[in-house]
Amino acid sequence: MSESIPSNDSDERIKSMSTWRKALIRPELGGICGTLLVFTFFLLTAFDSGMFGPAGVLNWSVVSAQFMIIAVGACLLMIAGEFDLSVGSMIGFAGMIIAIFSITLGWPVWLAIILAFVICVSCGALNGFIVVRTGLPSFIVTLAFLFILRGFTIFFPQTFERKTIIGGIRDAAEGDWLAPFFGGKILTGFFQWLGEAGLIEVFVRGSRKGQPIVEGVPMLIVWALALVIFGHFLLTRTRFGNWIFAAGGDAQAARYVGVPVNRVKILMFMFTAFCATVFATCQVMEFGSAGADRGLLKEFEAIIAVVIGGALLTGGYGSVIGAALGALIFGVVQQGLFFAGVESSLFRVFLGLILLMAVILNTYIRRLITGER
């Protein structure tokens, strides 16, 4: 064989990669391109519609933040190799728990919120436990929970209150110490100042005359950003993050080197349930009511955001930042078409196209990174 022995510092068979190319080849690229595309599109078509004014930005940020909260949970769970289809039902269920404990039973709202978290995270743990114990696909197990939880969400209010929407939570939450962490707003003083300084518009008539049209940043957005940062940090910077990748990449190989795969998976189911409950609590505090149909189809929207963000459906690969971008695309498109005055049914067409393009791009990039064929 005439092949020379490569020196220790370089190997002629390894193509050197430019820094530019290296920076570009990352799991989030599909999400980044999609975000740029969507913003360019709306900046061109809906710039003067108020979409990029303070109220408009708040509008689509809130919707995007909602998607982000559940996408972070779905993303980490998908990387760990599992699905949770019960997220949407869990959202309705958690909201209903808060309403029943605080309104029907008259308990303090903070206690109702804590109970909702405890019960839902336990449901998540049960989901995870059944999946790792039986070895059944999480798709099936959580599909069962989709029906079970939705059934209870409709059954309880009908039995106790003879209706499917329980209201009055906003009054009950007045003066509660925990409720503002989900339904409150931050930086209100800053926005008041902006309004007084004339930097943002203020109401010119009505009971809120003189107040800025944007009061502050809703806690929903704070939760979304906090969860994205937490998720990204957990995944990329901790030992546990490595275990999440390993559990989804090849559970058996991970077990052989001592990764507690079952624990990782159950914890991720619990985290997904936690995210769903955060979503539900924020929504209940915002609307002041809980409805039996809340959260419908949210599980699929979360999964779509995650897939746009570059995660692999079979696990072991993905990015929380990507999932957050996927959620942003989702929110901006959904609200942007309204601003642009486009028929809202086209939202689905647009979304389908973006999903398709992002996934094709993601698959191509993933092959470059991982050497799959």
Added chain:
Amino acid sequence: MSDPIIKMVDIEKHFGSVIALAGVSFDVNAGECHCLLGDNGAGKSTFIKTMSGVHEPSAGQIFFEGNPMHFADPRDAITAGIATVYQDLAMIPLMSVSRNFFMGNEPIRKFMGLPLYDHEYAERVTLEKMRSMGINLRGADQAVGTLSGGERQTVAIARAVHFGAKVLILDEPTSALGVRQTANVLATVDKVRKSGIAVVFITHNVRHALAVGDRFTVLNRGKTLGTAKRGEISPEELQDLMAGGMEMATLEGSLGGTV
């Protein structure tokens, strides 16, 4: 030579009514490569799984450094210093080389009281270790999926050695590899052995076994057919033994009466 680092006496393993192992004895010394040969279904895999703590033997005893040992799960065996490199389960292709290298043993760096995964250390050590095994990576963040089969085996072996394995069990490391890759893996095995680690090399390829082995044990139908030292047995004899003990009588002599 000193006492064997691991010694297994009359190991039996039954799965329900199936007798997978019917009394296998085996030992390996530090700095030695002991090859375990056998055809498919001979019980090689079951045997190494008892050695690495995946299965508990139905009967028989395991001595590790002279003391009787019971491994409840693979973790116990790994802690004791027995590392296993499985043929197809060595690495996770979607993850980077350094993440794979430190999987289950992640290095931790404290940052403001938080335990963080130490990427810098992980990547530096991975590159160093891979270089010492003769593999040049583009970067430690390169995904394992971009490596060849032989390189993956080498990463797994380097990983086991780095984490202080005293006994390295290799489950058919060469069976799916090309000629050159096989040579690389065998060279790695040789390096590992010379560093004083006991190597248990499972294969059904006689030539690969003879290239690196110091002793050879042949398994057939859950039983040991005998152990031979290097130079005491020819490739043809080994081959015949593996093939099912044909011409047993004539081979017994050449095996030193250990059958």
